Amino acid sequence: MRPDDAAVIRSLPLFADAREETFAELVRTAFLQRFPPGVTLINENDEADFLHVVVEGQVELFATFGERETTMSIVEPVGTFILAAVLNARIYLQSARTLQKSQVLMIPAEKVRDAMGTDAAFTRAVVTELARGYRRAVKEVKGQKLRTGAERLANWLLQRAEAEGAGRITLPFEKRVLSSLLGMTPENLSRAFAVLKTHGVTSRGAVITLADRAALAAFARPDPLIDGPE
Amino acid sequence: MRPDDAAVIRSLPLFADAREETFAELVRTAFLQRFPPGVTLINENDEADFLHVVVEGQVELFATFGERETTMSIVEPVGTFILAAVLNARIYLQSARTLQKSQVLMIPAEKVRDAMGTDAAFTRAVVTELARGYRRAVKEVKGQKLRTGAERLANWLLQRAEAEGAGRITLPFEKRVLSSLLGMTPENLSRAFAVLKTHGVTSRGAVITLADRAALAAFARPDPLIDGPE
DNA sequence: CGCGGCAATTGACATTTGTCAAGTGGCGAA
DNA sequence: TTCGCCACTTGACAAATGTCAATTGCCGCG
Numbered sequence A, B: 001m002r003p004d005d006a007a008v009i010r011s012l013p014l015f016a017d018a019r020e021e022t023f024a025e026l027v028r029t030a031f032l033q034r035f036p037p038g039v040t041l042i043n044e045n046d047e048a049d050f051l052h053v054v055v056e057g058q059v060e061l062f063a064t065f066g067e068r069e070t071t072m073s074i075v076e077p078v079g080t081f082i083l084a085a086v087l088n089a090r091i092y093l094q095s096a097r098t099l100q101k102s103q104v105l106m107i108p109a110e111k112v113r114d115a116m117g118t119d120a121a122f123t124r125a126v127v128t129e130l131a132r133g134y135r136r137a138v139k140e141v142k143g144q145k146l147r148t149g150a151e152r153l154a155n156w157l158l159q160r161a162e163a164e165g166a167g168r169i170t171l172p173f174e175k176r177v178l179s180s181l182l183g184m185t186p187e188n189l190s191r192a193f194a195v196l197k198t199h200g201v202t203s204r205g206a207v208i209t210l211a212d213r214a215a216l217a218a219f220a221r222p223d224p225l226i227d228g229p230e
Numbered sequence C: 001c002g003c004g005g006c007a008a009t010t011g012a013c014a015t016t017t018g019t020c021a022a023g024t025g026g027c028g029a030a
Numbered sequence D: 001t002t003c004g005c006c007a008c009t010t011g012a013c014a015a016a017t018g019t020c021a022a023t024t025g026c027c028g029c030g
Helices: A003-010 A022-028 A083-087 A109-118 A122-148 A149-164 A173-183 A188-198 A212-221 B003-010 B021-030 B083-087 B108-120 B122-144 B149-164 B174-182 B185-199 B213-220
Strands: A029-036 A040-042 A052-057 A059-065 A069-074 A079-081 A095-098 A102-108 A166-168 A202-203 A206-212 B033-035 B040-044 B050-056 B059-065 B067-074 B079-083 B097-098 B102-108 B168-170 B201-204 B205-210
Touching: A003 A022, A003 A052, A003 A102, A022 A102, A022 A109, A022 B097, A052 A109, A059 B122, A069 A079, A069 A173, A069 B122, A079 B168, A083 A109, A083 A122, A083 B205, A109 A122, A109 B122, A122 A149, A122 B059, A122 B067, A122 B083, A122 B108, A122 B122, A149 A166, A149 A188, A149 A206, A173 A188, A188 A202, B003 B021, B003 B050, B003 B102, B003 B185, B021 B102, B021 B205, B050 B083, B050 B108, B067 B079, B067 B174, B083 B108, B102 B108, B102 B213, B108 B122, B122 B149, B149 B168, B149 B185, B149 B205, B149 B213, B174 B185, B185 B201
Parallel strands: none
Antiparallel strands: A029 A102, A040 A095, A052 A079, A052 A102, A059 A069, A059 A095, A166 A206, A202 A206, B033 B102, B040 B097, B050 B079, B050 B102, B059 B067, B059 B097, B168 B205, B201 B205
């Protein structure tokens, strides 16, 4: 691993407050792996052996039920995933695969649990990170149960626009993935975009333009208790 | 608070491993309150001031979006709620109200955070509890996105039957609440029950009988990665 | 015992979402 | 540049879910 990779990871909320030797030990025993797109990194139902940190690229977390499948989230640099399974030494509830060429740091689960025993600041950061993930998941449930597909799309677009500070968005992944992330089929996503056309949303390929954000917000009714980044 | 109430709370996974003085301090500063049915205990968007422990009765956690409302979970003795908001000193994402006459122990959020700083065993228990809640929420998302209403009902019934160790279930709350918990309207729940009739499910008021659990399971396809208690 | 109130059910219909099939169009490889 | 692949879109239809209104039926109170 390059020194500046280590620096970026060190700056993550999860690691920023850890003691130097804690962080060094975690990084020392970790593997940094490169993967091409489309590679399955972990499978639902496997034992949680590693905490994963996406250093470069893009990783999709998804879940299956029989032949059905849904995208749970997209992890981009620098983000971690499946912390909860690692901590409780349980099995993964979600699978993961690369969407792009990616670099992933894999920290042995055992080392993470060890570090919690010896470094109170790290433990505190774990608690904060867990609570954050928990609340994100609760928000996700709220969105799924309380909103229609078009509303979820509208709010997703508004949030993206806010993050990019512009009325023009470039989708960071295929619409097929977005539809699954929002809990609908690709066909239904197309129709949702058609609905939003009446609220000033136009799309040309992966580039989406929000002509009238106020009008879109009136339709979407964004709510920090559902949409916030947490 | 009666001594045996304290004992039950002490036996919770969250408190079982805490040091004696940690637990004593938490209980000493806590309020034990009694509420009639239908009382709102907390509101979405309020600051997280207390960790709540349901000592007796039944509490419904729910969330709203505009005029829409959905039940997020039901907490029964002895269970805690809104741990995540308390830990990160954030606002509540969910509201809570009593469904029955209830007793609730309210522990000041500040004390909980203090205790984490001084008692490593307690902190470890908090991590475990948080991870558990996180995983429960992930499972909830999976169920909502991957299953139909009738499937969610079928799996809920199977899980209940397993917990009660019988083919006969008595609903612990109104069907109206169950429908909202499962993410559907009361009307739709009635229809879901009608569908399950063909799989051996009969209901007489609040008493549900599963005549053929194997047949019901064939329809429901229970999955420990979605249904498990976590 | 009868009545009132309310949860639950049922039917009719609207909306949302999914499925299947047939285009359409953009983008990379030759 | 052209071709072909593949993501995306569109239309037609089916299934799931929501809404509204009427009815049933249970339960507790008088």
